[in-house]
Amino acid sequence: MFMRRNPSTNISISFEGRKVPCKLGDTVAAAILAASPSYTRRTPKHGEMRAPYCMMGACFECLMEINGVTDQQACLTLVEDGMSIKRQILVVGSDWA
Amino acid sequence: MTGPRAGNPAKNPDAAIVVIGSGPAGMAASHAAAEYGVSVVLLDEQPALGGQIYRNVEMTKRERPDDYDLLGVDYQEGRHLADRVKASAVRYICGATVWNIETDPLAVYYSVNGQARKLAPTAVIIATGAMERSVPIPGWTLPGVMGAGAAQVMLKSSGMIPEGRVAIAGAGPLLLLVADQLSRAGCNLVGVAETTSYADYIRAAPLLPRAMRASSYLKKGLGLRFSLMRRGVRLLSGAKNMRAEGDRKFERLVFNCGRREVALDADLLLMHEGVVPNVQLSRQMGLEHEWYDRQDYWRPVLSKWGETSRKGVFVAGDGGGIDGATVAAHNGTIASLKIVQHLGCISESERNRRAEKSFREKKKHEQVRPMLDTLFGPPRYAFQSPARETIICRCSEVTAGEISDAIAAGCHTPDSLKSKCRSGMGACQGRMCGLSVSTIISRALEMPIDQVGYYNIRSPIIPLPLCELAALEEEGTPSSAYE
Ligand SMILES: Cc1cc2nc3c(=O)[nH]c(=O)nc-3n(C[C@H](O)[C@@H](O)[C@H](O)COP(=O)(O)OP(=O)(O)OC[C@H]3O[C@@H](n4cnc5c(N)ncnc54)[C@H](O)[C@@H]3O)c2cc1C
Ligand code: FES
Numbered sequence: 001m002f003m004r005r006n007p008s009t010n011i012s013i014s015f016e017g018r019k020v021p022c023k024l025g026d027t028v029a030a031a032i033l034a035a036s037p038s039y040t041r042r043t044p045k046h047g048e049m050r051a052p053y054c055m056m057g058a059c060f061e062c063l064m065e066i067n068g069v070t071d072q073q074a075c076l077t078l079v080e081d082g083m084s085i086k087r088q089i090l091v092v093g094s095d096w097a
Numbered sequence: 098m099t100g101p102r103a104g105n106p107a108k109n110p111d112a113a114i115v116v117i118g119s120g121p122a123g124m125a126a127s128h129a130a131a132e133y134g135v136s137v138v139l140l141d142e143q144p145a146l147g148g149q150i151y152r153n154v155e156m157t158k159r160e161r162p163d164d165y166d167l168l169g170v171d172y173q174e175g176r177h178l179a180d181r182v183k184a185s186a187v188r189y190i191c192g193a194t195v196w197n198i199e200t201d202p203l204a205v206y207y208s209v210n211g212q213a214r215k216l217a218p219t220a221v222i223i224a225t226g227a228m229e230r231s232v233p234i235p236g237w238t239l240p241g242v243m244g245a246g247a248a249q250v251m252l253k254s255s256g257m258i259p260e261g262r263v264a265i266a267g268a269g270p271l272l273l274l275v276a277d278q279l280s281r282a283g284c285n286l287v288g289v290a291e292t293t294s295y296a297d298y299i300r301a302a303p304l305l306p307r308a309m310r311a312s313s314y315l316k317k318g319l320g321l322r323f324s325l326m327r328r329g330v331r332l333l334s335g336a337k338n339m340r341a342e343g344d345r346k347f348e349r350l351v352f353n354c355g356r357r358e359v360a361l362d363a364d365l366l367l368m369h370e371g372v373v374p375n376v377q378l379s380r381q382m383g384l385e386h387e388w389y390d391r392q393d394y395w396r397p398v399l400s401k402w403g404e405t406s407r408k409g410v411f412v413a414g415d416g417g418g419i420d421g422a423t424v425a426a427h428n429g430t431i432a433s434l435k436i437v438q439h440l441g442c443i444s445e446s447e448r449n450r451r452a453e454k455s456f457r458e459k460k461k462h463e464q465v466r467p468m469l470d471t472l473f474g475p476p477r478y479a480f481q482s483p484a485r486e487t488i489i490c491r492c493s494e495v496t497a498g499e500i501s502d503a504i505a506a507g508c509h510t511p512d513s514l515k516s517k518c519r520s521g522m523g524a525c526q527g528r529m530c531g532l533s534v535s536t537i538i539s540r541a542l543e544m545p546i547d548q549v550g551y552y553n554i555r556s557p558i559i560p561l562p563l564c565e566l567a568a569l570e571e572e573g574t575p576s577s578a579y580e
Pocket of ligand 1: 056057117118119120121122140141142143147148149150151171193194195196224225226227228229246247271274372414415416425
């Protein structure tokens with residue numbers, strides 16, 4: 001969905017097991033959006049696919065699992081080398097379902 | 098009301114003033130207070146100073162000069178404020194999300210890196226700014242639909258631009274700014290569908306002479322329009338009945354333009370209908386709010402100095418009403434001066450002398466608002482009567498139809514709708530649907546919206562693991578009362 005104006009990268013994270021090159025200073029949401037993720041979470045009720053919407057901490061559409069911790073706002077989290085990122089797929093009955 | 102006095106409140110060991118938000122308002126406020134030797138903690142959930150307009154300005158300047166140029170002088174301006182904050186005694190804590198403010202006594206709760214903390218200041222300045230107004234149209238939850246401001250954030254904070262074809266839709270000054278920035282960055286814009294129509298321009302024209310007193314805004318607006326036209330970007334005005342279509346992801350924007358139906362095929366849709374105050378914290382605190390019907394949003398009730406209905410709690414910047422970055426910074430300074438004087442660090446006459454310039458400048462900049470409000474005013478929003486299938490609450494996936502049915506079944510307040518349909522119960526806690534829900538009820542019952550009211554917002558205002566709450570140490574000095 002997005003691309004870097006300057007393609008150089010210096011670290012990498014993993015997204016769903018896939019290696020994603022990125023740059024120190026990127027937010028996790030930005031790094032993932034640059035890797036054409038198709039979606040980053042599914043909704044609890046209908047399993048709809050969603051992706052980051054506001055990029056400023058307001059919409060909570062970017063909730064992902066970061067280093068094993070769920071409910072993380074990817075647009076407020078900076079990437080770190082080797083970070084493991086997963087889509088958040090919650091089911092009805094979980095905290096924010 | 099009165100807590101135990103811990104010596105000189107200006108030297109409160111926690112911080113005499115906690116400022117929340119490091120945009121123009123928060124940076125100006127922090128710096129102004131620190132200049133008088135008052136201890137200030139500045140909290141922001143973002144990784145860097147700047148707020149929305151000056152997002153990441155220091156790093157962009159240092160590491161991405163091309164982006165820095167592209168973003169223009171209005172962005173670069175932010176670096177002066179950031180430099181001043183950095184050079185001052187302000188304790189700036191980034192990545193710190195404030196999730197609760199208690200009033201008796203005053204206490205600010207926030208989390209950094211999954212750790213909850215508490216500060217007990219003497220005064221608080223909420224400078225949490227604005228967010229893009231929600232634009233509920235069918236299909237707006239599809240991956241590939243985002244806020245136009247969000248795309249701008251991608252550019253400011255990460256040097257990224259949309260790949261593939263981009264459609265832009267909505268209204269407001271920021272819409273054209275983002276369109277222009279993306280177009281100059283080489284993005285493929287397939288069209289800008291403006292919900293503003295020629296009739297709006299005609300209605301706004303009589304307000305032009307007054308707005309000319311703040312003519313720099315008008316020049317900028319016209320400049321953006323010409324720049325886009327020169328680049329051959331297709332501008333379509335008077336767009337109505339928008340919907341985003343696509344299977345699993347956004348594929349096309351469809352809307353009516355006069356009698357025509359227009360479809361713009363694209364990979365990304367950027368929507369924007371202006372910005373509205375982010376009232377999450379002021380609501381959580383139970384402060385008094387009022388409905389501003391020229392722009393259809395809630396704002397906290399403020400004194401001339403920005404003080405809220407709770408003594409010692411101030412709101413500065415776009416979080417108190419949308420007036421733009423320059424006014425936001427002046428409001429920050431004004432609120433700080435009032436507190437500094439209250440703490441006894443300056444006299445009333447010194448305060449008034451220092452604040453005079455900010456009040457004057459602020460007034461000048463506010464001249465453009467009546468025209469902008471008319472041009473991009475709410476009655477023309479194409480989004481007020483959403484089709485039944487439109488999702489209103491994105492988190493809990495509640496549609497306009499479900500909300501209408503619940504209203505018909507007797508849910509006449511936002512909170513009763515919340516318990517019935519779970520709208521506003523998800524992670525964003527009504528940030529995205531609050532305005533829409535109040536508006537829908539007001540229209541359905543033909544009741545003034547200030548009577549309908551808003552969701553009752555409770556702390557914590559972010560999803561917070563229980564263990565984090567439990568681990569909160571009961572440290573902290575009792576706050577010195579702001580009396
Ligand atoms: C996405 C977006 C992009 C914009 N871009 C422009 C632009 O390019 N040009 C322009 O003229 N105007 C822009 N605006 C309008 C904007 O409102 C500016 O007028 C200006 O940024 C307002 O300044 P402020 O200091 O009031 O708040 P902001 O600059 O919005 O700063 C508020 C800060 O508070 C922080 N915050 C919010 N809630 C919390 C919390 N609970 N805990 C901790 N921190 C918190 C935020 O992270 C943010 O950094 C934009 C608005 C948005 C929403
Ligand atoms: S994208 Fe909206 S909160 Fe992160």
